[in-house]
Amino acid sequence: MMLQVEALRSGYGRIPILAGVSLAVAKGEFVGILGHNGMGKSTLLRTLMGYLPATAGRVVFEERDITRLSPTARARLGIGYVPQGREIFPALSVHENLRMGCLLSSRDERRTIEDVLAKFPRLRRLLDRTGGALSGGEQQLLALARCLCGGPQLMLLDEPTEGIQPSIIDEIVEILQALQRGNEITVVLVEQNLKFIAELSQRILIIQKGAITRETSPEAVQDPALIAEFVGMAA
Amino acid sequence: MALTGLILFNVANSIAVLVLLSLGLGVIYGMMKIINLAHGEFLMLGAYTTVVSTNAGLNLWVAMLIAAPVAVGLFGLLVERLFIRFLYGRMIDTMLATWGLSLAVIGLITTIFGNTVRGVAAPFGGFAIGGYQTSLYSLFVIAVAAVMAAGLWLVLRFTRFGLIVRATMQNPNMAAALGAPPPQIYMVTFALGSALAGLAGGVLAPVSGVSPVMGSAFIARAFITVLGGGPAIVTGTGLASTLFGGISEVATFLTTPVFGQVALLLAALIMIRILPQGITGRLLRRSL
Numbered sequence: 001m002m003l004q005v006e007a008l009r010s011g012y013g014r015i016p017i018l019a020g021v022s023l024a025v026a027k028g029e030f031v032g033i034l035g036h037n038g039m040g041k042s043t044l045l046r047t048l049m050g051y052l053p054a055t056a057g058r059v060v061f062e063e064r065d066i067t068r069l070s071p072t073a074r075a076r077l078g079i080g081y082v083p084q085g086r087e088i089f090p091a092l093s094v095h096e097n098l099r100m101g102c103l104l105s106s107r108d109e110r111r112t113i114e115d116v117l118a119k120f121p122r123l124r125r126l127l128d129r130t131g132g133a134l135s136g137g138e139q140q141l142l143a144l145a146r147c148l149c150g151g152p153q154l155m156l157l158d159e160p161t162e163g164i165q166p167s168i169i170d171e172i173v174e175i176l177q178a179l180q181r182g183n184e185i186t187v188v189l190v191e192q193n194l195k196f197i198a199e200l201s202q203r204i205l206i207i208q209k210g211a212i213t214r215e216t217s218p219e220a221v222q223d224p225a226l227i228a229e230f231v232g233m234a235a
Numbered sequence: 236m237a238l239t240g241l242i243l244f245n246v247a248n249s250i251a252v253l254v255l256l257s258l259g260l261g262v263i264y265g266m267m268k269i270i271n272l273a274h275g276e277f278l279m280l281g282a283y284t285t286v287v288s289t290n291a292g293l294n295l296w297v298a299m300l301i302a303a304p305v306a307v308g309l310f311g312l313l314v315e316r317l318f319i320r321f322l323y324g325r326m327i328d329t330m331l332a333t334w335g336l337s338l339a340v341i342g343l344i345t346t347i348f349g350n351t352v353r354g355v356a357a358p359f360g361g362f363a364i365g366g367y368q369t370s371l372y373s374l375f376v377i378a379v380a381a382v383m384a385a386g387l388w389l390v391l392r393f394t395r396f397g398l399i400v401r402a403t404m405q406n407p408n409m410a411a412a413l414g415a416p417p418p419q420i421y422m423v424t425f426a427l428g429s430a431l432a433g434l435a436g437g438v439l440a441p442v443s444g445v446s447p448v449m450g451s452a453f454i455a456r457a458f459i460t461v462l463g464g465g466p467a468i469v470t471g472t473g474l475a476s477t478l479f480g481g482i483s484e485v486a487t488f489l490t491t492p493v494f495g496q497v498a499l500l501l502a503a504l505i506m507i508r509i510l511p512q513g514i515t516g517r518l519l520r521r522s523l
Contacts, residue, residue: 049412051408070411070416071408071411071412072411072412072414072416072417075411075412075413075414076414080412083409087406087408087409088409089401089402089405089406089409090405091405091521092398092401092402092405096398096401096402099395099398100398100402100410100413103399103413103414103415104413104414130521146413150413150414
C-alpha cells in the first residue's frame with residue numbers, strides 16, 4: 001500500500017474531528033471520500049498533509065511513518081496537496097505560481113512547466129497574469145497544475161469542483177482521467193460533487209462523524225437511498 | 236541655478252537617508268509583519284560595528300560595507316532564533332519583545348562604550364555646486380541607497396530565493412506544501428532585513444553621531460516611511476522616501492531643520508489619512 005492510515009485522530013484545539021480514521025490506498029488508485037459537511041473530510045486531508053497534528057494513530061506513506069513530519073517534509077517525500085479554496089499565491093503571476101510548484105521537481109524547471117502546460121492549455125495564455133486576477137475555475141486549474149509541477153506520487157485533492165463553472169469541471173475530469181490512464185499518480189479525492197467523484201474514483205469511502213463507516217463503488221453513489229442515508233446529498 | 240542644484244542635491248540626500256533607514260525595516264515589517272521596535276538599535280549596532288572596526292584598524296569601506304551588515308545580520312539571525320520565531324502571528328507580543336530588546340541593547344552598548352558620542356571621519360571631503368560647498372560623501376550615501384534598493388528589488392524579482400520569500404509571505408502554509416520550509420525562510424528574511432539595517436547604520440556612521448541612543452532618532456522616520464510606502468517594499472519605500480524626503484528638505488530650506496521634521500510628520504499624517512494602506516496599497520499594487 002502506498003498510504004496507510006491507522007486509527008487517526010485529530011481536531012482543532014480541544015475539538016476532536018477525526019475519531020479514528022483508518023484507510024489504505026494502493027499505488028495508482030483514485031480513492032474518493034464522501035460525507036456530510038463537518039464530518040471531517042477536509043480535516044482528514046489537512047492531517048494527512050501535516051497541517052494538523054495527529055492526537056492518536058499513525059500515517060504511513062511508502063512504508064515510512066510520517067505521522068510527526070512537517071508539511072514540507074511530507075511534500076519532499078512526494079505528497080502533493082491541492083487545498084479547498086485553491087490557495088494560489090494571488091500576487092504572483094501564473095508562471096511564478098508554477099515555478100513555486102517546481103521547487104521539488106528534480107527536472108529542469110522550464111521543461112517541467114512546459115510538460116504541465118501541455119495538460120493545461122488554458123493556462124498558457126494566462127502566464128503573465130497575477131493569480132488573484134484569475135477566475136475561480138482558472139485558479140483551480142492553476143492549483144492543480146502547480147501541484148503536478150512538483151511530480152508528486154500521491155495527490156490530496158480537496159473539493160476541486162467547489163464553485164467552479166461546469167466547463168472547467170469537465171476539463172479537470174479530463175486531466176485527472178488522463179493521469180489515471182497513464183498510471184502516473186495516486187489520488188485521494190474529497191468531494192461533494194457526486195458525478196465528479198463517481199467519474200474519477202475507483203472506490204469511494206464514506207466518512208461519518210470523523211470515521212470511515214463504509215466503502216462503496218462509484219456506481220452506488222447513483223443510489224438515492226444510499227446517498228440520503230450516508231451522505232445527505234441528492235444524487 | 237547653483238542654489239537650485241544644491242537644494243536638489245540635499246533633497247536627493249534626504250531621500251537616500253530615508254531609503255537607508257527604512258529598507259531593512261521594510262523587509263522585516265513589510266514582508267513578515269513583524270513590528271521590530273529594535274530597528275533603530277539594529278542601525279545603531281551597524282554604526283558601532285563600523286566605529287569599533289575602524290578603530291581596530293580595519294579599512295573604513297570594509298568596516299561599513301561588509302563588517303556592519305554581516306555583524307548585524309548575524310545578530311538578527313540570533314534574535315530570530317532565540318525570540319522572534321516563537322512570536323510569529325502575535326503582533327503585540329513581538330512589539331513588547333523587540334521593545335525590550337531595544338532597551339537591553341541600549342543598556343549593553345552604554346555599559347560597554349559609555350554614554351558618549353563617537354564617530355568616524357567622513358572620507359572624501361567636499362565638492363562645489365556653483366558657489367556652494369557640499370559633502371562628497373553624501374553622493375556616496377545616495378549611491379549606496381540606490382544600489383541597496385535596486386539590489387533588493389532585483390533579488391526579490393528575479394531570484395529563486397526572492398520568489399520563495401514572496402510566496403511564503405503570501406501563504407506560508409501553501410509554500411510549505413510545495414517544499415519551502417517557512418521557519419527557515421523567516422529566519423533568512425529576518426537576517427536579511429537586519430543586515431540591511433546594519434549596512435545603513437554603517438554607511439550613516441560617518442555623518443551621524445554614534446551613540447547608544449542614536450536609534451531613537453531613526454526609528455520614527457523609518458516606520459513612517461515604511462507605513463507610508465505600503466505593501467510594496469522597494470517601490471513603496473522609494474516613493475514614500477521621495478515624498479517625505481522632498482517635503483522635509485524643502486521645508487528645512489525654507490525654515491529650519493526642526494520645522495523640516497515637523498513637515499515630514501504632518502505629510503505622513505495627511506498621507507495615512509488619505510491612503511491608509513500606504514501609497515502602494517492604492518497605486519502600483521503589482522510592484523515589489
